[in-house]
Amino acid sequence: MIKVRIPTPLRPLTRGQGEVEAKGASVAEVIANLDSIHPGLKQRLYDETGELRRFVNIYVNEEDIRFLKGKETALKEGDEVSIVPAIAGGR
Amino acid sequence: MAKMKALVCRECGKEYPTKAIHVCDMCFGPLEVKYNYEEIKKTISRRKIEDGPLSMWRYIDLLPVEGAATVGPHAGFTPMVRARNLAAYLGLDELYLKNDTVNHPTLSFKDRVVAVALTRARELGFETVACASTGNLANSVAAHAAAAGMQCYVFIPGDLEAAKVLGNLIYRPTVVEVEGNYDDVNRLCSEIAAEHHWAFVNINIRPYYAEGSKTLAYETVEQLGWRAPDQVVVPMASGSLLTKIWKGLNELRALGLVSEVRTRINGAQAEGCSPIAAAYMEGRDFFRPVKPKTIAKSLAIGNPADGYYALKATAESRGAMDMVSDDEVVEGIKLLAQTEGIFAETAGGVTIGVLRKLVKQGIIKKSDVTVAYITGNGLKTQEAVIDAVGRPVRIQPSLVSFERTFKMGTTGGGIT
Numbered sequence: 001m002i003k004v005r006i007p008t009p010l011r012p013l014t015r016g017q018g019e020v021e022a023k024g025a026s027v028a029e030v031i032a033n034l035d036s037i038h039p040g041l042k043q044r045l046y047d048e049t050g051e052l053r054r055f056v057n058i059y060v061n062e063e064d065i066r067f068l069k070g071k072e073t074a075l076k077e078g079d080e081v082s083i084v085p086a087i088a089g090g091r
Numbered sequence: 092m093a094k095m096k097a098l099v100c101r102e103c104g105k106e107y108p109t110k111a112i113h114v115c116d117m118c119f120g121p122l123e124v125k126y127n128y129e130e131i132k133k134t135i136s137r138r139k140i141e142d143g144p145l146s147m148w149r150y151i152d153l154l155p156v157e158g159a160a161t162v163g164p165h166a167g168f169t170p171m172v173r174a175r176n177l178a179a180y181l182g183l184d185e186l187y188l189k190n191d192t193v194n195h196p197t198l199s200f201k202d203r204v205v206a207v208a209l210t211r212a213r214e215l216g217f218e219t220v221a222c223a224s225t226g227n228l229a230n231s232v233a234a235h236a237a238a239a240g241m242q243c244y245v246f247i248p249g250d251l252e253a254a255k256v257l258g259n260l261i262y263r264p265t266v267v268e269v270e271g272n273y274d275d276v277n278r279l280c281s282e283i284a285a286e287h288h289w290a291f292v293n294i295n296i297r298p299y300y301a302e303g304s305k306t307l308a309y310e311t312v313e314q315l316g317w318r319a320p321d322q323v324v325v326p327m328a329s330g331s332l333l334t335k336i337w338k339g340l341n342e343l344r345a346l347g348l349v350s351e352v353r354t355r356i357n358g359a360q361a362e363g364c365s366p367i368a369a370a371y372m373e374g375r376d377f378f379r380p381v382k383p384k385t386i387a388k389s390l391a392i393g394n395p396a397d398g399y400y401a402l403k404a405t406a407e408s409r410g411a412m413d414m415v416s417d418d419e420v421v422e423g424i425k426l427l428a429q430t431e432g433i434f435a436e437t438a439g440g441v442t443i444g445v446l447r448k449l450v451k452q453g454i455i456k457k458s459d460v461t462v463a464y465i466t467g468n469g470l471k472t473q474e475a476v477i478d479a480v481g482r483p484v485r486i487q488p489s490l491v492s493f494e495r496t497f498k499m500g501t502t503g504g505g506i507t
Binding site: 008018057062 | 382
């Protein structure tokens with residue numbers, strides 16, 4: 001199982017849980033699996049063209065997936081996925 | 092009627108109440124303050140601003156707070172320096188430096204955004220403030236929190252300049268050094284902010300915080316005698332400052348406080364961390380995050396929150412972006428110090444380096460009225476130049492030693 005941290009705006013879809021588990025061999029598969037357990041989640045993360053929305057940041061074991069293989073990044077048992085909306089910041 | 096109407100999503104336009112939130116629930120876009128410009132227009136005037144306090148709060152009508160400034164009353168209204176020597180060196184007619192190296196109280200432009208953020212955080216009932224920072228922001232949050240009697244946590248990367256670490260500790264906040272770079276700190280803080288009821292100035296307070304940067308645009312216009320410059324050069328980390336300078340100029344035009352704005356907004360980054368400038372130079376409207384490696388640590392954000400909007404502002408204003416190497420950053424710092432007597436931190440070296448490039452390329456023309464934003468103080472990043480400034484001339488305490496060393500007729504300081 002893969003542990004997934006859910007940001008506040010998506011918690012209404014996970015009955016308030018900040019951390020859930022899902023199955024899948026890639027980030028995309030985990031999101032698909034999550035969507036089957038918590039319907040509506042996928043639609044919130046992807047835009048109309050099927051790509052991750054501009055302000056959605058996903059990390060696998062603390063690494064930004066844009067430095068890995070994007071949503072095709074492979075996952076293995078014990079990996080942790082973190083979804084962080086709109087990384088804010090500024091010095 | 093209140094000057095703030097709502098927070099609005101910059102992506103999908105959904106509106107929210109003016110609380111401590113920064114992300115759109117629907118599409119995850121960033122939220123921005125929506126003002127009641129019709130009301131503001133009725134009361135604001137050049138005269139009213141000129142009669143206001145000698146701080147950035149003279150523009151309070153355009154800042155996202157409900158009441159008076161309760162934190163950071165002295166921030167802003169820094170000198171606009173006519174840089175005649177540097178202008179002559181570069182071949183420009185009219186160059187100005189907006190000198191936030193002397194901002195009050197922590198010597199960087201961050202005192203502007205923090206004054207707004209903490210005033211607003213108090214209005215929203217927070218007692219604890221926090222931030223993710225590359226240094227300057229942490230210094231400013233820590234200082235203002237001390238003065239305001241608020242609890243304070245600052246999160247910084249593990250490799251900061253000594254002066255920036257000390258510049259936190261002296262105010263006695265809780266300083267959390269995170270083993271990682273700024274982007275790691277930032278991601279962690281986004282997760283902490285979701286679990287704790289703190290005012291993270293650049294996370295859940297960000298819609299208000301970021302507006303403080305607009306005052307740099309307002310002051311620029313007022314200090315130039317109510318005219319907008321032809322060109323500005325702005326250092327970019329998250330890209331927020333650049334977008335807010337563009338926004339500030341457009342607000343003044345919309346409110347009739349300046350008759351026309353033809354300002355080109357130019358962005359500056361260091362080569363070792365240039366996701367936004369690289370996107371511009373490759374003609375992309377999106378950026379690819381990078382792993383920063385530059386001496387310009389205050390600009391070392393590899394995943395810039397406002398990168399997309401900075402690219403947009405530069406495109407709308409027909410400006411340009413460019414980047415400089417670490418050596419050029421050091422050269423820029425020295426050039427600024429030796430022509431204008433202003434000791435800037437590395438970000439200032441980036442700005443001057445890029446200014447120089449844009450002039451050389453003919454993008455900034457001789458007759459263009461140009462403003463460069465110098466956003467932080469060199470005393471905080473001494474490591475960057477310590478090997479590039481020479482050393483004092485050492486002599487015995489005797490006239491003989493002096494005369495022997497300088498051989499009459501020679502004048503001036505150190506051996507470089």
